[in-house]
Amino acid sequence: MLDYLIVGSGLAGISFAEIALKNNKTILIVDNKSQNSSRVAGGLYNPVILKRFSEVWKAQEQLVQMNEFYDQIEEKLQEKFNFKMPVLRKFFSIEEQNNWFSASDKINLAPFLSTKLITKKYNSIDSPYDYGEVLHTGYVKTSLLLDTYREYLLKNNLLLEDSFHSSFLEVLDKGIQYKNIQARHIIFAEGFGMQKNPYFNYLPLDGTKGELFIIKAPKLNLDVIVNTSVFILPLGGNLFKVGATYNWHDKTDAPTEEGKQELLDRIKEIITCDFEIIKHFGGVRPTVADRRPLLGTHEVYKSLHILNGLGTRGVMLGPSMAKALYDHIENNIPLNREADIKRFHKRYLKSLNYDRP
Numbered sequence: 297m298l299d300y301l302i303v304g305s306g307l308a309g310i311s312f313a314e315i316a317l318k319n320n321k322t323i324l325i326v327d328n329k330s331q332n333s334s335r336v337a338g339g340l341y342n343p344v345i346l347k348r349f350s351e352v353w354k355a356q357e358q359l360v361q362m363n364e365f366y367d368q369i370e371e372k373l374q375e376k377f378n379f380k381m382p383v384l385r386k387f388f389s390i391e392e393q394n395n396w397f398s399a400s401d402k403i404n405l406a407p408f409l410s411t412k413l414i415t416k417k418y419n420s421i422d423s424p425y426d427y428g429e430v431l432h433t434g435y436v437k438t439s440l441l442l443d444t445y446r447e448y449l450l451k452n453n454l455l456l457e458d459s460f461h462s463s464f465l466e467v468l469d470k471g472i473q474y475k476n477i478q479a480r481h482i483i484f485a486e487g488f489g490m491q492k493n494p495y496f497n498y499l500p501l502d503g504t505k506g507e508l509f510i511i512k513a514p515k516l517n518l519d520v521i522v523n524t525s526v527f528i529l530p531l532g533g534n535l536f537k538v539g540a541t542y543n544w545h546d547k548t549d550a551p552t553e554e555g556k557q558e559l560l561d562r563i564k565e566i567i568t569c570d571f572e573i574i575k576h577f578g579g580v581r582p583t584v585a586d587r588r589p590l591l592g593t594h595e596v597y598k599s600l601h602i603l604n605g606l607g608t609r610g611v612m613l614g615p616s617m618a619k620a621l622y623d624h625i626e627n628n629i630p631l632n633r634e635a636d637i638k639r640f641h642k643r644y645l646k647s648l649n650y651d652r653p
Contacts, residue, residue: 297471297478298322303460304485305329307337307438307610308603310445311618312483313454314369319622324477325449328459336549336579338508338527338539339435341612343408346385346430346523349399353588353634355408358612359432365615366436373448377441380434382520383527384414386566387425396428408432419517420569427522435521435529436611460486462494467597481625485603487582488547490590496602498647499590499640503580504607505546507555508539515569526562535574538563540608551576583607591621592637595644601625602637 299321302309309325316323341362343355352358366378387393393413400409414427449455456477466473471480488503490496510531518530529537541555556576563571582605584590590605603621606613623629633639 297480298324299479300324300481300483301326301472301474301477301479302483302485303327304487304489305442305446305449305455306485306487307442307614308487308606308618309483309485310442311365311614312485312603312622313449314365314445315615315618315622318368319626324454324456324479326456326458326460326474328457336508336577337438337506337581337608337610338529338537339438339611340383340433340521340527340529341435341609342383342430342433342523343612344405344430349395349405349409351404351408352609352612354616354632355612358616361616361619362612362614369441369445373444375440375444377437377444378434379437381529383430383433384427384520384522385430386421386423386427386522386524388524389425393425393428418522420513420515420567421522422568430523433521438611462492467599470599472599479599481599481601483601483603483621487604488580490582490602490604495594495597495600496590496604496637498643499602499604499637500585500643501582501590501605502544502585503547504583505543505548505555505578505580506540506608507543507551507559507576507578508537509559509563509573510575511536511538511563511571512574513567513569513571516567516571522566524562524566526559526566528563528566536571547580549578549580551578581607586634586639589613589617589635590637591617591624591631591635593625595641 300316300323302313302323302325305325305327313323313325343352370377399405400411408431410429410431414429464475472482484493490501512534514534522528526538531537541558584605590602594600620631624631
């Protein structure tokens with residue numbers, strides 16, 4: 297009997313897999329690559345929500361665990377995934393500068409917002425009001441990470457490349473059986489695919505589609521990530537990743553003309569040089585209305601667990617949330633109440649047609 301059967305090999309799935317393996321647990325991942333939000337993600341990590349100048353939920357804790365996780369996985373797989381790089385917030389007015397400095401005076405934001413204006417001028421970007429620098433930022437090459445980890449799983453017979461069909465799942469007295477596989481626990485890390493999960497589809501996962509570009513801009517000489525209405529991330533070789541859009545209605549991965557035009561308009565607000573679109577892609581982020589992850593154990597079936605709802609911050613959230621769920625299962629450590637799916641207890645009861653909690 298395995299310790300863990302894990303459904304999904306995105307950032308959530310591999311984060312849990314790696315923590316389980318580190319603790320000498322036996323695992324098997326089932327995945328068919330149907331959910332691609334982790335693969336096409338921007339990969340940025342940033343402890344500040346720049347639109348509102350507010351701290352990302354539990355940012356300090358997430359950064360510590362994230363860096364430890366990626367350091368270990370880089371050493372294990374002998375590949376570089378985590379690239380530390382400044383994020384510069386371009387200011388459009390004196391008022392925005394003042395808002396930045398007001399935010400940097402707050403105790404929770406002071407470790408993340410530099411109080412020194414960045415006055416450097418970058419080719420093809422007009423910046424009369426300069427930039428603010430966010431500290432402890434960078435990006436993870438998510439596609440490379442997932443592909444490399446997938447190779448590792450295949451080499452060690454830890455991956456079943458197949459679609460997961462819940463109709464074949466049987467809950468046992470102590471564990472589960474899926475086809476010919478028995479495990480003590482099953483972890484559902486399916487991303488937006490959770491919508492089809494009969495055990496957890498009562499949870500309010502409302503996917504948000506995002507579209508991104510890879511552009512080629514030889515005259516754009518950037519060694520930092522610039523963040524305004526979109527981010528511009530240098531990839532080397534005059535290539536840049538640019539994104540992202542937010543669409544709450546379209547739940548498909550297909551790039552759209554609407555998304556393309558929105559990105560084009562926003563890019564042209566920031567850079568003045570010519571550029572070429574090399575690639576246009578999209579994915580549906582697993583988002584939740586209250587902006588908190590979905591962690592926990594099924595109300596009735598105690599061998600069934602969920603790790604989902606990482607939204608736009610899977611790179612930061614994945615390692616810490618996976619560890620929290622692992623510690624909850626193995627050591628009975630309570631989950632953070634803001635992330636625990638118990639906060640949706642009434643929705644669960646309603647899904648059973650109960651009239652009252």
